[in-house]
Amino acid sequence: MGSLSERQRTIRSNGADLAVFEYGQDPAADTPVLLLVHGYPDDHRLYLPLIRELAETFRIIAYDTRNAGSSSVTDKPASFVLQALVDDLYAVLAATTARPVHLVGHDWGSIQAWAAVQDPRAAGRISRLTSVSGPDLQHFSRWIREKLRHPRGWPQLSGQLLRSSYVAVFQIPLLPEVLWRFFLTGAYERATGRTVGNNSIRGLALYRANFHAKRRPPNRVSIPVHVIVPVRDPFVSPSLTDGLNEWVTRLTVTKVNAGHWWPATHAPDFATLLRREHDQEP
Numbered sequence: 001m002g003s004l005s006e007r008q009r010t011i012r013s014n015g016a017d018l019a020v021f022e023y024g025q026d027p028a029a030d031t032p033v034l035l036l037v038h039g040y041p042d043d044h045r046l047y048l049p050l051i052r053e054l055a056e057t058f059r060i061i062a063y064d065t066r067n068a069g070s071s072s073v074t075d076k077p078a079s080f081v082l083q084a085l086v087d088d089l090y091a092v093l094a095a096t097t098a099r100p101v102h103l104v105g106h107d108w109g110s111i112q113a114w115a116a117v118q119d120p121r122a123a124g125r126i127s128r129l130t131s132v133s134g135p136d137l138q139h140f141s142r143w144i145r146e147k148l149r150h151p152r153g154w155p156q157l158s159g160q161l162l163r164s165s166y167v168a169v170f171q172i173p174l175l176p177e178v179l180w181r182f183f184l185t186g187a188y189e190r191a192t193g194r195t196v197g198n199n200s201i202r203g204l205a206l207y208r209a210n211f212h213a214k215r216r217p218p219n220r221v222s223i224p225v226h227v228i229v230p231v232r233d234p235f236v237s238p239s240l241t242d243g244l245n246e247w248v249t250r251l252t253v254t255k256v257n258a259g260h261w262w263p264a265t266h267a268p269d270f271a272t273l274l275r276r277e278h279d280q281e282p
Helices: 044-054 082-096 108-117 137-149 151-163 165-169 175-192 204-210 267-279
Strands: 007-013 016-024 033-037 059-063 101-106 126-132 225-230 251-256
Touching (some): 007 082, 016 082, 033 044, 033 108, 044 059, 082 108, 101 267, 137 151, 151 165, 165 175
Parallel strands (some): 033 059, 033 101, 101 126, 126 225
Antiparallel strands (some): 007 016, 016 059
């Protein structure tokens, strides 16, 4: 493929300067719009292979979430609670498009996306959600409670708690910073082929700000939702989709034989899936 044309701007949102990137087709009434939200410890570059696949037919908006990549926080101390992240997402939408978007999230980007589609502002702004490797946190808490009630669910629960054990490690002062700086950064960059810079250390605030947050039952979601489940994901159990259909009325679940970073490692497959989802829109 040829070179990728990128249009960059900075958007101020709630104590953060967000680096926003636009690709693909110019705004037009009939051009489908994707909003891509990355996770931890990535930035928008996670999606560049996917963007190259889709730029000829979609208008694509991506951004570095607060304090990742080229984004920064201006308030000290800055807020990293989930609601602040959702506010950022809507600030990006307000500044870039008036059309409803197909929202795509991976990892923490998916966590933010789940919260965004349950926000009252979603009506008329988000047409569908594609989620990869990032559960809704309210559903996650509900899932844990359900598995605790039934002994048959205990093996799945213990498996997910083991997968999530790093979250508890991230609460320890200084230790995660040392691990990333001297051990984990090199391993991550060799495994993914992407530089991480200081994203890993800057992004620890996500886990620390939301670890003890109160959870409430999820709100009903009526837009189409497609959950992609990489079955070799070391962090997210495939069984976390259990019970989603109780509050997501138009749910599709697809399992793929891949690991956590499927959006980057299998970009052509992801592009085919997203084109198919768009073709199914009324």
